[in-house]
Amino acid sequence: MARVLQISDPHVLAPPDKVSGLLDTADLMEKAIDRILADWDKIAPIDAILATGDITERGDVASYALFRRQIDRLPAPSFVIPGNHDLRETMRASFADTAYMPASGKLNWVQDVADLRIIGLDTLIDGFGGGEIDAETASFASSALQSAGERSILIALHHPPFPSGIQFMDDIGLVGIDALEATLRVSPNPTRIICGHVHSTIVANVGGTTAMSSAALCSTFTTDFRPVAPVGFTTQPGGYMVHVLEDGDFRSTAISLAAGDGPFAF
Numbered sequence: 001m002a003r004v005l006q007i008s009d010p011h012v013l014a015p016p017d018k019v020s021g022l023l024d025t026a027d028l029m030e031k032a033i034d035r036i037l038a039d040w041d042k043i044a045p046i047d048a049i050l051a052t053g054d055i056t057e058r059g060d061v062a063s064y065a066l067f068r069r070q071i072d073r074l075p076a077p078s079f080v081i082p083g084n085h086d087l088r089e090t091m092r093a094s095f096a097d098t099a100y101m102p103a104s105g106k107l108n109w110v111q112d113v114a115d116l117r118i119i120g121l122d123t124l125i126d127g128f129g130g131g132e133i134d135a136e137t138a139s140f141a142s143s144a145l146q147s148a149g150e151r152s153i154l155i156a157l158h159h160p161p162f163p164s165g166i167q168f169m170d171d172i173g174l175v176g177i178d179a180l181e182a183t184l185r186v187s188p189n190p191t192r193i194i195c196g197h198v199h200s201t202i203v204a205n206v207g208g209t210t211a212m213s214s215a216a217l218c219s220t221f222t223t224d225f226r227p228v229a230p231v232g233f234t235t236q237p238g239g240y241m242v243h244v245l246e247d248g249d250f251r252s253t254a255i256s257l258a259a260g261d262g263p264f265a266f
Helices: 025-043 061-071 088-094 135-146 177-186
Strands: 002-007 048-052 078-081 109-113 116-120 152-156 191-195 202-206 209-213 239-246 249-256
Touching (some): 002 116, 025 061, 025 239, 048 061, 048 116, 048 152, 048 191, 061 088, 078 116, 116 135, 152 239, 177 202, 191 239
Parallel strands (some): 002 048, 048 078, 116 152, 152 191, 191 209
Antiparallel strands (some): 002 239, 109 116, 202 209, 239 249
């Protein structure tokens, strides 16, 4: 059995700056961690924490330091992958003391947790909002899958390997999905794909594998499938996810950061 907590898209920005002049994401990150800690006894034990990209808004050292200060409050090892708002080399340097962070090349990594193999993939294209599974990353993913033995697989990447239906996000979606799909179709291991980027919880099928995006910590994108849907975000509370591997099967739960009263007796 393994249990993984996923957070995504905190877009941490060191004060006094605010994302889009509105979101105090450093404060939102702190409050999200407060909420997760309040939930901890309900969801523990957690074997690993995955942050699926857009760790910071601008990729600066101070914002990565703020992120680490908050994520380190959680009593489980944490792992990060880059999103389109991150800067690869600054991120590498900011996590250089961790055992999993590669010293060079793409920020692709593998971690084995109990009977689960976690594969972190780097889909960042420097200077662009969209992502890519390039030849290096596709080869890394294939090798990591082939060497997994009997472990089940959790693949983490930032950009969803499926269309979201939110046009302005699909315009900066992922290319190179075919190589990943081909690898998944010949892998016998139970596999789940998790991602972020779209600030919404969406479930799809990729190469015969269930893939899902998580809500963000900092903001929400409205589900609006119209071609003329307005581009932007809302301040509606997002959430996080818990992925459980038990008896070879995955179960994923989306947990809201919104507050409410209760529970009340039926």
